Amino acid sequence: MIARQMKHRGDALWIAALVHRISGLALAIFLPFHFLALGLAIDGTARLDGFLRWTDQPLVKIAEGGLVLLLAAHLLGGLRILVIENFAWRDGQKQLATVAAAISLLVAVVFLARMF
Amino acid sequence: MNVRLYVWQRATAAVMAPLVLGHIAVIFYATRQGLSAADILSRTRGSIVWAAYYGIFVAAASIHASIGIRNILSEWSPLNERRAGLIAIVFGLLLAALGARAVAAVVLS
Numbered sequence: 581m582i583a584r585q586m587k588h589r590g591d592a593l594w595i596a597a598l599v600h601r602i603s604g605l606a607l608a609i610f611l612p613f614h615f616l617a618l619g620l621a622i623d624g625t626a627r628l629d630g631f632l633r634w635t636d637q638p639l640v641k642i643a644e645g646g647l648v649l650l651l652a653a654h655l656l657g658g659l660r661i662l663v664i665e666n667f668a669w670r671d672g673q674k675q676l677a678t679v680a681a682a683i684s685l686l687v688a689v690v691f692l693a694r695m696f
Numbered sequence: 697m698n699v700r701l702y703v704w705q706r707a708t709a710a711v712m713a714p715l716v717l718g719h720i721a722v723i724f725y726a727t728r729q730g731l732s733a734a735d736i737l738s739r740t741r742g743s744i745v746w747a748a749y750y751g752i753f754v755a756a757a758s759i760h761a762s763i764g765i766r767n768i769l770s771e772w773s774p775l776n777e778r779r780a781g782l783i784a785i786v787f788g789l790l791l792a793a794l795g796a797r798a799v800a801a802v803v804l805s
Contacts, residue, residue, distance in 0.1 A: 605768055608761040611791055615754075618798035621805050625733035632731045648723065655716045658709050665706070687720065695727060 600657035649688035754795030762788025
């Protein structure tokens with residue numbers, strides 16, 4: 581019974597919906613810190629520069645790559661939802677979601693390749 | 697989620713879609729040779745265009761994220777709708793205030 585109820589969780593579109601929700605939640609948690617960091621410029625360049633030097637660490641750069649991945653995934657997942665809700669239904673939604681995931685990964689990998 | 701919140705969620709998403717694309721382009725451009733405060737501020741200081749771009753972005757993101765947080769809290773936490781709504785409003789206002797401060801910092805400082 582439980583296995584039957586959980587079966588849909590392996591579906592590509594269920595995973596796409598979960599990725600959209602988790603990426604949105606992660607971005608919402610990140611945003612206040614992003615704004616606080618940019619707000620350092622309010623006292624001039626020194627404090628912001630000090631923070632930017634901290635972000636030169638490899639682990640921070642990898643985390644930034646993760647954020648780019650989340651942003652791209654949430655954008656493409658959101659566009660998919662807007663298209664589904666506002667235009668005529670099209671087949672191939674699983675393929676579209678897979679392409680969205682591939683593009684998000686590609687954007688993040690290119691970003692990281694340029695950072696190192 | 698009621699209809700009013702649903703419409704706000706989707707409308708802010710539609711507003712943000714091109715802004716996010718532009719933001720990703722800015723991220724790639726700004727990090728091409730490492731980030732520095734001088735580089736960032738040389739682009740943004742005194743710019744009405746960047747102030748409008750990121751001002752709209754912050755407003756839309758604050759509304760969009762707070763509605764999303766409300767949905768997640770009411771579906772995934774034991775909080776009732778009213779408490780989830782209250783937390784979401786506080787979160788949205790915090791985001792809007794911090795975002796406005798960040799925009800002011802890079803445009804006006």
